Amino acid sequence: MDTLASFSIEGERKLGKPGIYIGSSPASGKHAGSKIAALGLKVSRGCTYHGVCLNVKMDLASYAAINACGDAKLKSVDMSTVGASAQSQEVAQQLASELIRRLGGVCHRS
Template identity: 45%
Template sequence: MKALTTPPEGCESTSKLIRADHKPVEWLISSEPVPYPAALAAMQARAMAIAAGEAGEAVWLLEHPALYTAGTSAVPGDLLSDRLPVYDAGRGGQYTYHGPGQRVAYIMLDLRERGRDIRCLVQGLEGWVIDTLAAHNIAGERRTGRIGVWVDRPDKGAGKEDKIAAIGVRVSKWVTFHGISLNVDPDLSHYDGIVPCGITDQGVTSFEDLGQLVSMPEVDSVLRRCFEQRFGPTMSSAAEGLVSAS
């Protein structure tokens, strides 16, 4: 499988995804796991408010309790276990896992101010993750025909690779929600209960699985720095207000 190490034509410059007015994005971090239904409701409410011009953009970092989510393309047979609750995600894609030790970043951006190009947005999100991994000496890569970020695993055999980050975005009225999930130190055995993202011939990995022992705050700091390089400035805000307003 050929790796894509650069964005496609038309997405080379990160300036396309930076607002012309450089208005900062609210940067929110929840310190406790957030139930999935509450997060979904909060995201949807914030996206609607952004579209209506009643709220600014936001990136929300959090963890969920252990659970599975089903995208609109989920195949029932890919749910292999009922060990964890399953939620309809309302996004594209198939089954995925969320849980403690996985950094979820929900992205609520106004594409009317960022080029109106969903393909470049996805490439920008992949690049954001790849930059974050590189700062931790992990070589993340794109793969042709597959959204997400992958790591070569020659230790597992020729041609083997593992997915370290999933990306699933929904866009309504040119405002994004959902986002990325990056495996820091989750319980990877929970992936045994699904066929993750419909992929049967490759595995799943994490910072910890790759021998990189880092704390979630350390990852968050790098995520923020790398986000700002691709999407522009951020400003800290309280995540509690986002949940309570939903």
């Protein structure tokens, strides 16, 4: 959400639903409640797998054919659609900086 905020996009969590959604304030307009980011985690046989998805600028047409998170009413959106003119590399650098800032003191190597 901090990465989105750095590009003037309001993000919010929804209780009981994974991901980050466009904020519900009137400024978010017709995209309020649309999913813009996700984090996936899996633990299997003692190994952890993870992934991060932040929709920057993409063709969202394929999302119309799926029920994201099992919710037929849930819409997906990208940063470009909600007004951000940032390029993917710029967003990736900002996201990496935020992750390092938040997790840097938490991660330890054995």
